[in-house]
Amino acid sequence: MALKDFAAEMDRCSVCSYCKWIPFDQMKSWRFAKNCPSVAYYNFNSYSARGRYAVARSLLNEQSEYSDTVRNIVHTCMTCGACDVSCKVCRYNLEPLEMVRELKFSLVEAEQVLDQHEALIASLNQEHNILHKPKSERGAWADGLDVARLPSEKAEILFHAGCRLSYDEDLQKTAVSAVQLLKSMGVDVGILGEKEMCCGGRVYSMGYRDEFNHFADLNMKVWANAGVKTVVTACADCYHAFKRLYPPLGSQVEVLHMVEFIERLIQQGKLRFRSEVPMTVTYHDPCHLGRQGEPYVPWNGVEKKIKGQIIVYEPNKPRYNGAWGVYDPPRNILRSIPGVKLVEMERIREYSWCCGAGGGVREAYPEFSAWTAAERIAEAKATGAEALVSACPWCERNFMDSISATGAGLQVYDVLALVEKAL
Ligand code: SF4
Ligand code: SF4
Structure with missing residues (x-):
């Protein structure tokens, strides 16, 4: 696809801003209600999915030119996909994640790189x-x-x-x-x-x-x-x-x-845990295992309009809304380890907050990346857990670096480390 293939989507974005928040029915507190790290950190609309649709349309229509500002707006997207879930669950079934990826491809093709x-x-x-x-x-x-x-x-x-x-x-x-x-x-x-x-x-x-x-x-x-x-x-x-x-x-x-x-x-009964691991832990869903871990479904259909305005797909288009990611296996493993008590954060599964390491942000915008990790660590600490467990080394690296820099006082483990302790 090319950026122009998202032109209709750019017009369909209703600027509702649901993409900046986890869905309302999932919110448990104001403190942990946001979902898009870049708009939360930069506090300016252009750094949200809604804003990036506007930036893309402006570039496509040649109403704006490449600049440091445009490069920063695009490259600060972690492609975490949280906006994509909220847009699909709350609003329009648009594809903001695919669009922002295409926007990044177009910048790289135009040598607007970092x-x-x-x-x-x-x-x-x-x-x-x-x-x-x-x-x-x-x-x-x-x-x-x-x-x-x-x-x-x-x-x-x-x-x-x-x-x-x-x-x-x-x-x-x-x-x-x-x-x-x-x-x-x-x-x-x-x-x-x-x-x-x-x-x-x-x-x-x-x-x-x-x-x-x-x-x-x-x-x-x-x-x-x-x-x-x-x-x-x-x-x-x-x-x-x-x-x-x-x-x-x-x-x-x-x-x-x-x-x-x-x-x-x-x-299958092949793996049994024998040792007690007395520990209260919370689990962080990596974006690429959770909401982006849904299996690929081939689709070769077409988009049609009925009654001049209702958009339908023939046959039905796969709807990647994060619901079928890998969420239960890590939790089931942790719950089956004797002594482990799993307590959940407020934003979990497809509504998880990103670790801050994705999309090249850790390398190009280290302060923003560290802030994003620190936000997740604050959420983990609010559960009372003594350890933050995950299943991705990129998340674990970002959390470990943030904890060493801030002295947040939380241990970081991979699920495998607890499995090993329990054998
Ligand atoms: S939730 Fe979807 S439709 Fe609403 S502003 Fe965000 S991208 Fe646009
Ligand atoms: S992918 Fe993540 S960082 Fe990028 S706009 Fe969506 S929520 Fe924000």
């Missing part, structure tokens, strides 16, 4: 990761682990670590725990090690569509060569890329997040 994003792209092209690390060291996290290395060795299931878990020394233990758990359960698992590459999901959310397509193609070719049929990951970004963005490009590989795999093992 230096910090260009640096990530250089790292991606040269080292196949977005963390400026050598590709030769990508598999070092698994040194000493007895795990098959594809494609020279074979395995039924591929564990994809992703850039963050491969290189972040504080978080690599999640990847190690995942492989050790799978092996202890008798799962025939392998890794690609230094042959693994970035999924491309994060550069997609920054507007770099060509680079995403290139890396999706590379990953799918590597999987085909290695005979991969199932990919398991502990990273929400990789999950979203593989599950939602790759299928339209031809991928037919089964994709599971570790929380789905672990829940399945518990349900």
Whole structure:
């Protein structure tokens, strides 16, 4: 699609501003009622979905030109998708998330880019990761682990670590725990090690569509060569890329997040927790596992108007409103660990507040990103929990950095860390 394909949507936006809030029936307090980090932080309408529709229309109609202001308005969108859920639930069924992605694509095509994003792209092209690390060291996290290395060795299931878990020394233990758990359960698992590459999901959310397509193609070719049929990951970004963005490009590989795999093992009676973990925790839904973790549904239909004004789709268009994301598996795992008490934040599931790390914001707008994380940490602390648990290393990194900077006094865990404690 192109930005002009959203022209009708731009006119259909009723400027109701529901996209700035979680739906009214979900609100529990004024303090945690907002959903769009960028309009909450910059406190100016242009930084909301509604405002970005207006900016897009203005650019499309050549009523405004590219400027630092326009670049900042577009690139401060985390593509968290919270606006998209509220617009669909409360109002018009528009596609603000798809539109803002298209807006980002159009800026990148017009070379309206940020230096910090260009640096990530250089790292991606040269080292196949977005963390400026050598590709030769990508598999070092698994040194000493007895795990098959594809494609020279074979395995039924591929564990994809992703850039963050491969290189972040504080978080690599999640990847190690995942492989050790799978092996202890008798799962025939392998890794690609230094042959693994970035999924491309994060550069997609920054507007770099060509680079995403290139890396999706590379990953799918590597999987085909290695005979991969199932990919398991502990990273929400990789999950979203593989599950939602790759299928339209031809991928037919089964994709599971570790929380789905672990829940399945518990349900099959293969995984039992023996140790008590006395802890009160709250769970943060990563945007890319939750509201954006819904499976891709192919659609090749058309839009029609009936009676000159009512818009219908033939056949019915898939409605991604976040309701079918991955919400219950992590909660079911936490509830099945003896001693763990799960208390919920006010904004959960498809109405969750973003961690602040997405869309290239962590790299280009660090103060805004840190503020967004601190808001979530305040919400987590309000529950009385002693730990904030998640299922995405990008969220966990942003929370850990915010807590170290502010001294917020909250522990951060991946679900897998609590699983390991309970074994
Ligand atoms: S909720 Fe939807 S229709 Fe309302 S202002 Fe936001 S984008 Fe426009
Ligand atoms: S995707 Fe997130 S940051 Fe971007 S406009 Fe929507 S709610 Fe705001």
